Amino acid sequence: MTIAIVGAGLGGLALARVLHLHDIEAVVYEREASRGARGQGGMLDIHSGQRALREAGLIDEFFAIARGEGQDMRLLTPDGTLLLREDTPDDAPLLRPEVDRADLRDLLLDSLPEGVVRWGHAFESAADGVLRFADGSSAPYDLLVGADGANSRVRALLTEARPxxxxxxxxxxxxxxxxxxxxxxxxxxxxxxxxxxxxxxxxxxxxxxxxxxxxxxxxxxxxxxxxxxxxxxxxxxxxxxxxxxxxxxxxxxxxxxxxxxxxxxxxxxxxxTLPTGLTWPSKPGVTLLGDAAHLMPPVGEGANMALLDGALLGLALAAHPGDFAAAVREYEREMFDRTSTAARESAKIQDLLMSPDAAQRLLAFFQPG
Known part of the structure; x- marks a missing residue:
């Protein structure tokens, strides 16, 4: 039974890692030519996603690269007025540490056996159990997981929704x-x-x-x-x-x-963004995770949800060996509920940032009462 993961982002790699820990083979197909083909962005606030890293057996390695001081925050108005300053004590728990996205991706990549990630494979289409790539090559699959981000091409197999x-x-x-x-x-x-x-x-x-x-x-x-x-x-x-x-x-x-x-x-x-609360009828041979499934405003939840998607889908597949349909149904039920809640909360913060009195509202958000 062949599991094909399209996209070597955080969610796809977390899935591959959890499957590897449960002796389930998977292949990750990534359009980029190599891990260093492009920059991976900035820092990520990893909080709920820490559960995924525990399931992946990588939490100690994560804490070694995380920056607790990245939790510091300063909030000001355009005239220079300082509204809030939070400095993190050196002995503070790593509840929401910042980590460089590239470092976290490298941690996940290095946790996988050689050859699990196939670079330079740009997904074009999938039908009848066959993936086709832009270079004309193909590969078989029994379960296809779209982890290919905001502009996912796999998404079209399940829903007409677009960002x-x-x-x-x-x-x-x-x-x-x-x-x-x-x-x-x-x-x-x-x-x-x-x-x-x-x-x-x-x-x-x-x-x-x-x-x-x-x-x-x-x-x-x-x-x-x-x-x-x-x-x-x-x-x-x-x-x-x-x-x-x-x-x-x-x-x-x-x-x-x-x-x-x-x-x-x-x-x-x-x-x-994708519509808040997006769902689709479950199909046994294909599913989505991360931004491909639930693209949200960039306010700190996307990477955490992607990591959790990957880990929890991996656990569902391990719990239903050989029964992809049951595993996908179980995963999607939980994922739809969890990410809909996160998307609603993200939308509230986004509305706050877009309001005329954003600074005062954000201050009240961080200092309620």
């Missing part, structure tokens, strides 16, 4: 080696997350474990084609930074200094 834009457009920037190049800005950002929330605009700066600070400037209640009308020349990094500073007119100079100090990589990212 839709939610009115948020983000410009991502980066300051490399910030402690050496800009020590004043490094001290301002601190060890964890630094948020400035204005009306319809936010700036989030996040310390990464490799010495970078990643910056995301979010423009809320904007249309999907906003990047084409914003006047940001993405092919000219210096001019793009200047335009972004213009768009933050009236903001404290310390915040716009972060933009001025950024590297020449300026990345536009339109934010999309």
């Amino acid at each position: 839709v834009h939610i009115g948020q457009n983000v410009v991502e920037l980066c300051i490399s080696d910030i402690d050496r190049t800009h020590p004043d800005l490094a001290a301002m950002v601190g060890r964890g997350n630094y948020w400035v929330l204005g009306k319809g605009v936010s700036l989030a700066a996040q310390r990464n474990g490799d010495g970078r600070v990643r910056i995301g400037i979010s423009f809320y209640n904007t249309p999907e084609d906003w990047f084409t009308t914003s006047g940001i020349p993405f092919d000219d990094p210096a001019a793009a930074r200047a335009r972004l500073i213009d768009l933050l007119a009236g903001w404290d100079a310390r915040f716009t200094a972060l933009i001025a100090a950024a590297d020449d990589t300026v990345v536009p990212r339109a934010i999309t």
Whole structure:
């Protein structure tokens, strides 16, 4: 019985790892040419996903690479007013530590036997128990798991749902080696997350474990084609930074200094989600996990849900050896309920961030009562 996992993201790799621990063979097909073919993004807040890493037998290794100090947070308004500062004691429990996505992915990859991940296999279609790839090759399967992210091609086998834009457009920037190049800005950002929330605009700066600070400037209640009308020349990094500073007119100079100090990589990212509570009729030969199944606003739940999806699907398959239909039904029932709750909570936070008084509402969220 052949289990084929399309996508070597966190969820797909967690599934492969749990199956490996239960002596169940699986193959992961990944479109990228190698593990280092592209950057893997920034830091992740791993909380509920720690259960998945325990099931995968990797929790100690996870704690070794996690950054407890990444739980630090500072919340400010555009005029420079500090609303909240939380500094994590060195002996605090690792309840919501930050971890570099690339490090976590490497941990999962290194836990798998050689050859489980087949690089350079871009999924094209599946029918009659045969996967077909962009290079013309094919492979058999009995169970196909779509772990291929927001723009999943496997998803079409189960549902016509597609991601839709939610009115948020983000410009991502980066300051490399910030402690050496800009020590004043490094001290301002601190060890964890630094948020400035204005009306319809936010700036989030996040310390990464490799010495970078990643910056995301979010423009809320904007249309999907906003990047084409914003006047940001993405092919000219210096001019793009200047335009972004213009768009933050009236903001404290310390915040716009972060933009001025950024590297020449300026990345536009339109934010999309799948419908909250998405389900589909169960099919014994195919299922989905992670963003392919339940793409949510980027407020801290997506990676955790993907890890849990992978681990719990693996446990269901181990509990029903040879009966993929029963395992998939059990997994999907639990996954639909769990991720619908997470998606609703994520949508509430997203609505908060898009509100005119986002800073005060977020402060109340973190300090209720």
